[in-house]
Amino acid sequence: MMKPWEVNDMLINELCRRCGLTKKAVEYYIEQGLVRPGAMGNGYREFTPADAERLERVAVLRRLGLSAAEIRRCFAEPHTAMQDIAARRSMELDAARERQRLLKALADTGDYAAARSGLAALERRQSILERLLSAFPGPYGRYLSLHFGRFLTEPIQSDVQLAAFERVTAFLDNVNFHLPEELQALLDESAVAMDAEFVESLHASMEHAVSDPCGYIAENREQLEAYMAYTQSGEYLSSPAYRLKQALMQLSCWNGYYEEFIPAMAELSPAYREYREGLARADEVFRSEFGGPD
Amino acid sequence: MMKPWEVNDMLINELCRRCGLTKKAVEYYIEQGLVRPGAMGNGYREFTPADAERLERVAVLRRLGLSAAEIRRCFAEPHTAMQDIAARRSMELDAARERQRLLKALADTGDYAAARSGLAALERRQSILERLLSAFPGPYGRYLSLHFGRFLTEPIQSDVQLAAFERVTAFLDNVNFHLPEELQALLDESAVAMDAEFVESLHASMEHAVSDPCGYIAENREQLEAYMAYTQSGEYLSSPAYRLKQALMQLSCWNGYYEEFIPAMAELSPAYREYREGLARADEVFRSEFGGPD
DNA sequence: TTGCTCCTCACGTCACGTGAGGTGGC
DNA sequence: TTGCTCCTCACGTCACGTGAGGTGGC
Numbered sequence: 001m002m003k004p005w006e007v008n009d010m011l012i013n014e015l016c017r018r019c020g021l022t023k024k025a026v027e028y029y030i031e032q033g034l035v036r037p038g039a040m041g042n043g044y045r046e047f048t049p050a051d052a053e054r055l056e057r058v059a060v061l062r063r064l065g066l067s068a069a070e071i072r073r074c075f076a077e078p079h080t081a082m083q084d085i086a087a088r089r090s091m092e093l094d095a096a097r098e099r100q101r102l103l104k105a106l107a108d109t110g111d112y113a114a115a116r117s118g119l120a121a122l123e124r125r126q127s128i129l130e131r132l133l134s135a136f137p138g139p140y141g142r143y144l145s146l147h148f149g150r151f152l153t154e155p156i157q158s159d160v161q162l163a164a165f166e167r168v169t170a171f172l173d174n175v176n177f178h179l180p181e182e183l184q185a186l187l188d189e190s191a192v193a194m195d196a197e198f199v200e201s202l203h204a205s206m207e208h209a210v211s212d213p214c215g216y217i218a219e220n221r222e223q224l225e226a227y228m229a230y231t232q233s234g235e236y237l238s239s240p241a242y243r244l245k246q247a248l249m250q251l252s253c254w255n256g257y258y259e260e261f262i263p264a265m266a267e268l269s270p271a272y273r274e275y276r277e278g279l280a281r282a283d284e285v286f287r288s289e290f291g292g293p294d
Numbered sequence: 295m296m297k298p299w300e301v302n303d304m305l306i307n308e309l310c311r312r313c314g315l316t317k318k319a320v321e322y323y324i325e326q327g328l329v330r331p332g333a334m335g336n337g338y339r340e341f342t343p344a345d346a347e348r349l350e351r352v353a354v355l356r357r358l359g360l361s362a363a364e365i366r367r368c369f370a371e372p373h374t375a376m377q378d379i380a381a382r383r384s385m386e387l388d389a390a391r392e393r394q395r396l397l398k399a400l401a402d403t404g405d406y407a408a409a410r411s412g413l414a415a416l417e418r419r420q421s422i423l424e425r426l427l428s429a430f431p432g433p434y435g436r437y438l439s440l441h442f443g444r445f446l447t448e449p450i451q452s453d454v455q456l457a458a459f460e461r462v463t464a465f466l467d468n469v470n471f472h473l474p475e476e477l478q479a480l481l482d483e484s485a486v487a488m489d490a491e492f493v494e495s496l497h498a499s500m501e502h503a504v505s506d507p508c509g510y511i512a513e514n515r516e517q518l519e520a521y522m523a524y525t526q527s528g529e530y531l532s533s534p535a536y537r538l539k540q541a542l543m544q545l546s547c548w549n550g551y552y553e554e555f556i557p558a559m560a561e562l563s564p565a566y567r568e569y570r571e572g573l574a575r576a577d578e579v580f581r582s583e584f585g586g587p588d
Numbered sequence: 589t590t591g592c593t594c595c596t597c598a599c600g601t602c603a604c605g606t607g608a609g610g611t612g613g614c
Numbered sequence: 615t616t617g618c619t620c621c622t623c624a625c626g627t628c629a630c631g632t633g634a635g636g637t638g639g640c
């Protein structure tokens with residue numbers, strides 16, 4: 001039960017000096033299970049250098065704004081948790097920035113009604129993005145929230161939109177999207193590089209393809225043909241990437257992703273509807289050019 | 295004591311429906327003195343339409359992130375408080391953005407030491423800016439925090455800098471900067487338009503003047519001469535603006551602004567020292583061109 | 589009487605801070 | 615014994631949420 005005293009072990013005061021925390025903070029972290037110091041015979045707590053280092057990290061993460069529960073997650077799943085939390089923080093920052101803008105405008109104009117409607121739009125956007133991150137944990141959810149976040153900036157003006165909003169949130173609350181582990185890993189891997197910048201560039205090239213499909217095809221004919229050929233090759237059809245694609249489509253169909261979520265999003269957001277319509281038009285041109293479904 | 299029941303008065307449930315708050319929230323705001331409903335004979339609380347409107351505003355301000363105490367201030371001093379709070383929020387947002395960057399970097403690299411030093415720099419910057427806002431309430435403090443904030447982005451590397459930081463914060467904690475009311479009003483009025491953009495443009499033109507004083511003088515000779523003439527005119531010397539300037543310089547001397555604060559800032563921030571040096575060099579050129587002290 | 593509204597406690601949340609009162613080691 | 619460290623309660627903060635237990639009005 002009792003471990004032997006080592007030369008570098010220390011009592012709480014020395015520990016606090018080292019990691020810049022108060023005794024009370026350390027006691028709280030012990031209570032929260034973030035460290036488990038040994039007990040000496042007299043009831044004193046004894047901390048190892050490893051405990052000290054751990055608490056130094058706790059201090060850094062706290063000052064970065066993480067809660068005790070989030071810090072626990074960071075230690076439990078070192079890589080994924082921190083990325084997840086950083087993505088959430090980034091979203092919250094966007095919201096805070098918008099709130100700051102609304103506050104400044106309110107201070108300048110005194111127009112509470114404008115602030116109220118700005119808040120309503122903001123809160124709806126946030127609740128969808130949060131649900132996306134919860135429903136699809138990890139990099140893929142991050143990608144989705146960046147993708148759909150682009151279309152969720154306008155205020156709601158009609159009851160149809162309000163109903164669509166309810167359907168979107170209801171879908172996200174109930175969806176469960178479980179891939180086999182290896183495919184999930186592959187999905188995460190391929191989504192991991194999709195940060196805000198990447199999604200931005202993706203959207204820009206999409207816009208180009210949509211607004212001028214023929215020009216886009218002319219400019220990128222070589223790559224497009226190579227890609228089409230690849231999607232028909234045996235290599236592709238036997239690859240995990242193909243299995244992932246199939247699984248994603250299956251899951252999406254079962255969930256009602258295409259029948260419920262996408263139509264509701266299109267009703268909610270005019271910008272998203274336009275995007276989908278452009279996509280459909282471009283797709284037709286592509287099909288007639290390269291033939292075949294898919 | 296008891297006021298007569300009016301047709302549009304309402305009980306708490308109706309009130310909550312109107313302003314989108316829970317009963318508990320309303321009770322809390324009553325406790326905090328944000329509304330004072332009337333009491334009916336049976337102990338029920340009775341809210342007027344004015345109470346309802348007030349609580350709608352409370353709800354908006356709360357969703358914008360203000361605390362109960364801040365909301366009280368907004369009602370007490372309608373214009374100044376909201377601007378003050380918005381300025382503070384803006385600063386906190388900058389800090390949050392930086393923290394988000396550090397968290398993302400930590401998630402990517404796992405480098406806790408880098409995060410720690412980034413946090414230290416950030417926290418020092420924030421503590422100076424907060425003190426500036428507290429020491430100089432209102433628009434002038436906002437201007438100062440924007441002005442000095444530009445120079446407080448580098449980390450501290452020497453003990454001399456650390457000591458200078460302590461002197462800066464000690465100065466700001468102890469300074470009291472009270473102008474006669476009319477001059478304070480004038481100062482606030484002239485500082486009110488100095489937002490981030492304005493300070494940015496001010497700094498840009500300052501930089502131009504410093505890097506090429508002769509060119510700057512050549513380009514702006516007319517305005518500069520007009521300004522110099524104005525500062526010598528009887529009109530200026532008998533204006534409140536002149537009295538304000540004199541009072542500011544007096545106060546600054548008494549406080550040790552020039553003997554303590556400015557030198558400490560120059561020791562703390564190399565960027566600020568450079569700025570001051572450039573200013574001094576440019577000033578000499580201006581003097582030799584336009585003559586006279588001041 | 590039933591069902592609904594209203595009221596006032598009291599305790600919980602989160603990350604600690606601030607004592608109070610008592611013990612251990614030198 | 616003195617002075618310092620250590621310990622464990624207990625209560626406070628902020629903006630409420632969640633009951634519990636009791637009353638008022640129809």
